[in-house]
Amino acid sequence: MTCENCCIELIGIEKSFGAQKVLRGVNLPIRRGFTTVIVGESGQGKSVLLKHILGLIAPDAGQVIVEGRDVTRLRRSELKELRTRFGVLFQGAALFDSLTVFDNIALPLRERTRMPAAEVREKVRATLELLDLSGSEDKYPAQLSGGMKKRVGLARALQLDPEILLFDEPTTGLDPVRSHEVYQMFHETQKKLGYTSIIVSHDIPKIFNLADYIALLHEGVIQICATPEELQRCEKPLVRAFVERVMGRMYSSEIEDLALAAGI
Amino acid sequence: MVEWLENLGAKALGILMEIGRAGVFLFWSVVGIFRPPFKIMPIIKQIHVIGATSFTVIFFTGAFVGMVLGLQGNYTLRMFGAEGALGSAVALSLVRELGPVLTGLMVTGRVGSSICAEVGIMRISEQIDALECMAIDPYRYLISPKVVASIISLPLLTAIFNIVGLMGGFLVGVRLLGGSEGAYLSTMKSSVMAADIRMCFIKSICFAILIVWICADRGYWVHKSRNGFGAEGVSRATTHAVVISSVAILVADYVITSLLLA
Ligand SMILES: Nc1ncnc2c1ncn2[C@@H]1O[C@H](COP(=O)(O)OP(=O)(O)OP(=O)(O)O)[C@@H](O)[C@H]1O
Ligand SMILES: [Mg+2]
Numbered sequence: 359m360t361c362e363n364c365c366i367e368l369i370g371i372e373k374s375f376g377a378q379k380v381l382r383g384v385n386l387p388i389r390r391g392f393t394t395v396i397v398g399e400s401g402q403g404k405s406v407l408l409k410h411i412l413g414l415i416a417p418d419a420g421q422v423i424v425e426g427r428d429v430t431r432l433r434r435s436e437l438k439e440l441r442t443r444f445g446v447l448f449q450g451a452a453l454f455d456s457l458t459v460f461d462n463i464a465l466p467l468r469e470r471t472r473m474p475a476a477e478v479r480e481k482v483r484a485t486l487e488l489l490d491l492s493g494s495e496d497k498y499p500a501q502l503s504g505g506m507k508k509r510v511g512l513a514r515a516l517q518l519d520p521e522i523l524l525f526d527e528p529t530t531g532l533d534p535v536r537s538h539e540v541y542q543m544f545h546e547t548q549k550k551l552g553y554t555s556i557i558v559s560h561d562i563p564k565i566f567n568l569a570d571y572i573a574l575l576h577e578g579v580i581q582i583c584a585t586p587e588e589l590q591r592c593e594k595p596l597v598r599a600f601v602e603r604v605m606g607r608m609y610s611s612e613i614e615d616l617a618l619a620a621g622i
Numbered sequence: 623m624v625e626w627l628e629n630l631g632a633k634a635l636g637i638l639m640e641i642g643r644a645g646v647f648l649f650w651s652v653v654g655i656f657r658p659p660f661k662i663m664p665i666i667k668q669i670h671v672i673g674a675t676s677f678t679v680i681f682f683t684g685a686f687v688g689m690v691l692g693l694q695g696n697y698t699l700r701m702f703g704a705e706g707a708l709g710s711a712v713a714l715s716l717v718r719e720l721g722p723v724l725t726g727l728m729v730t731g732r733v734g735s736s737i738c739a740e741v742g743i744m745r746i747s748e749q750i751d752a753l754e755c756m757a758i759d760p761y762r763y764l765i766s767p768k769v770v771a772s773i774i775s776l777p778l779l780t781a782i783f784n785i786v787g788l789m790g791g792f793l794v795g796v797r798l799l800g801g802s803e804g805a806y807l808s809t810m811k812s813s814v815m816a817a818d819i820r821m822c823f824i825k826s827i828c829f830a831i832l833i834v835w836i837c838a839d840r841g842y843w844v845h846k847s848r849n850g851f852g853a854e855g856v857s858r859a860t861t862h863a864v865v866i867s868s869v870a871i872l873v874a875d876y877v878i879t880s881l882l883l884a
Contacts (some may be wrong), residue, residue, distance in 0.1 A: 414751050441757040451751040455742075469659070469758045514756075 364423075365390040365522065365554050371410055371420035380406055382578030383420070393548065394557045394583070395565050397600075398575035399578070404558045405449050407575065408524050411556070412446060413437050442470070445520030449527050449558075451511035452497040459486075459510050460495035466517045485513045490536070499504045504531040512540065516547075523555035530560060537561065569613075574600060578596050624750045643846075647761075648831075651769050654762030664767040665774075672733045672768070674774030677782070679728055684783035687720055688712065688790025695791070696799045705801050709810030712791035717818045719875070720849055721784040726829035726871045729776060734837035734853045737768060738863040741841030742856035750842070765842070776830035777823055784822070821882050828878060829871050834865040 362365050366388035373381040380403040385547045388394050396404050409415040410422050412430045422429040422439055432440065452553065453462050460482060487493050489509045496557075499507060501539040508531050515523065529537035542544060546569060559565045566586040568571070582589060582597050590601055695711045740766060744750050753760045758769045790808065842861035844850045847859060 381838075409751075412751075413757050419688065438757050441755055444755055446752070446755040448752060450748060452748040454749055454752075455747065466756050466758070469763065470756070472659075495698075496760050500674075530859065567641075 361387040361389075362593070363390050364388055365425055366411060366556070367421075367423040368407070368410070369421045370422065371407070371422065372535075373406060373415065373417050374409070374411050374412060379577060380412060381410075381417070384575070384580055386580050386583060387448075388553050388554060388556055389571065391552050392570035393544075393557065393568055394571045395569040395572045396556065396558045396566075396575055397560070397562055402575050403578060404575055405526055408526055408556065411524060412441070414443065424614045442518075443521040445515040445518065445523045447508075447511045447523075447525040447528055448517045449530075451499075451507040453507060453510055453514070455499045458496050458498055459491065462499070462510055462519060463513045466514065470518060476494070482513075483516070485516065489513050490539075503572055505533065507537060507541075508532060519551065523553055523557075525555065525557045527558055527560065537564070541565075543570060574602075625746055626709045636869045642845075643834070643843060644839045647765075648835050649674075651838070653763040653869060654680030654759060654766035655770055656767070657759065657762050658768075661767075662838040663771050663840075665764075668767045669775055671736075672729070672771050676729055676779055680725060682780045683724055683728055683788055684721075684774060684786035687724060687783075688716065688787030688792075689794045691715060691787070692791035692794030692796075692799070695793045696801060703770060706805040706828040708791070708795045708801055709806035709808070709838065710813035712795065713788060713810040713814050714782050714818065716787045716791075717814055717822045718879070721780050722822050722825035723871060723875050724831060725776065725780045726828065726833065727868055728736060729772075729779065729829075730833050730837070730867050733772075734867050735860050735864050736758060736868050737834060738837040738841040738860045741765075741838050741843040743768050743841075743861050745842060745844050746843070746850075746856060757828065758814055765834070765838050768782060768838060772830040773827055773836045776833075777785065777826045780822060780826040799884075817882075821878070824882070825875060825878055828874055832870050833867050837863040839863075840866070 364387045364544065367388040368384050368388075371381050371384040372379075385553070386394075386407075389456055396407065400406055406415060410417055411424065411429070413422070413432070416430055416486060425443075427440070429437065429440070438597075444513060457465065463482045463485060463568060464478050467473050467481065473481070483492075486495060491506065491513065494502065494506065499510070502510065508528065512525075515525070529540055532540060541564065544555070547553075557565065557568075558583065569586055571583055572586055574581045574587050574589075576596060581600075582592055582594065584592065592598065592601070691712045692708065695703060695708045698706055699705050699711065741750075744764070749762075750760050753763060792803075792806055796803050796806050840859045841856070844855050844859045847855065850853060850859065
């Protein structure tokens with residue numbers, strides 16, 4: 359173990375799909391109690407990276423250390439035990455399409471806890487309320503809009519008060535007001551519960567407020583993993599180019615925020 | 623030549639791997655039955671899906687198989703002047719062979735395909751990954767209730783098939799073609815032994831396991847098969863599943879019969 363206060367550490371992860379080399383030696387420490395945001399262009403392997411942490415994909419080389427244990431070497435039961443600490447949102451939400459919204463959100467409570475039915479109902483109702491989903495509990499995922507699916511996925515991931523959150527693009531497909539609220543919610547709950555979170559996001563300038571660390575994945579390696587301030591001061595050409603592009607978008611996002619503040 | 627051998631070897635290895643994986647699949651599905659939390663509702667739901675909804679098709683297949691047995695039996699036995707043995711012939715062929723095998727095949731076609739498609743779609747849309755990430759054992763949650771429901775349903779469906787078939791044979795052989803009612807009933811009663819019923823029961827339970835095992839396994843590992851992507855991958859897996867489990871039922875039928883008759 360090289361990193362003292364890390365709860366997850368990726369060491370030299372390599373992964374190819376056929377001839378395509380997606381990850382070429384990813385090193386990434388995830389610090390306990392902080393939010394690490396993984397950014398990078400589409401198709402660079404961010405989702406693949408998350409799946410390595412979850413033990414859904416085995417790396418060709420390298421180690422995935424979660425809580426001091428190598429995920430790639432765990433037995434099924436140990437892996438399952440480890441996963442009880444995760445709260446996961448997939449990029450495509452991965453809702454159970456033959457269950458209603460309510461049952462989707464209640465599933466982890468019903469399967470993993472002995473909570474009485476009335477309490478489950480209460481808790482799910484509260485989460486639905488929080489995420490502005492009241493009234494849709496009897497709908498099926500196919501009947502939801504893209505942003506609603508994302509929110510149902512979020513609600514499901516948060517049910518068991520996980521220690522580690524892994525969110526793949528939690529706000530993609532949400533309108534600015536909603537994504538603002540989701541970030542707000544993250545911020546508040548994290549302060550309260552102190553969980554570790556890993557968020558993949560394209561919502562770059564905005565996510566800077568939430569992120570403690572930002573990791574830039576490009577060409578199959580983590581180019582930099584630093585605080586937002588450090589990232590903006592970094593001299594590495596590749597990182598500079600990235601930041602400059604982001605700054606361009608920062609401008610439009612400020613207009614958005616102004617509009618928000620003005621209540622438009 | 624070398625290349626040809628290599629291909630052959632690779633194919634053989636691939637098949638062996640698949641069989642190994644299927645063995646592991648069955649193992650975890652059975653282990654899942656005994657893992658808490660125990661839930662009765664999913665099993666009841668699956669009994670409805672596998673058993674109750676198959677009732678009509680089993681009823682009609684049973685009736686017509688019995689009727690055609692009555693017809694054929696009457697015709698053939700009359701050649702030997704043994705019309706009296708019709709009850710025995712119909713009963714033994716139904717109980718020992720046709721009941722369990724045809725029920726198994728009908729259920730494969732009706733339910734096996736839907737099991738495979740359901741599990742396959744859950745796989746390609748990452749729902750199974752999501753289950754695993756929520757630390758819910760997908761075998762216990764998805765497959766085990768189907769195994770239990772199938773083990774409960776198939777013997778019952780087979781029994782229904784047999785009874786309806788016997789009545790069909792009676793209808794045609796006795797009522798329609800004018801055979802002796804007393805002979806049909808008495809030879810039927812006297813020829814079917816406890817061992818025959820036991821064979822019927824064992825077969826239907828084996829088929830129940832085979833159907834869910836093969837069909838769910840095909841769906842569960844659809845992403846590992848060649849071109850196992852999207853709707854087409856699932857549809858191909860479903861076809862495979864039905865073909866493989868139908869053949870497996872017939873093979874298993876032979877094996878079980880030869881073991882039990884020995
Ligand atoms: N199961 C797979 N088989 C083959 N190739 C894959 C597989 N999964 C991902 N890839 C490839 O890996 C690369 C990275 O995919 P990934 O989904 O991680 O991108 P991403 O960084 O999450 O992009 P986005 O921001 O658009 O979500 C892509 O080129 C993709 O084609
Ligand atoms: Mg992605």
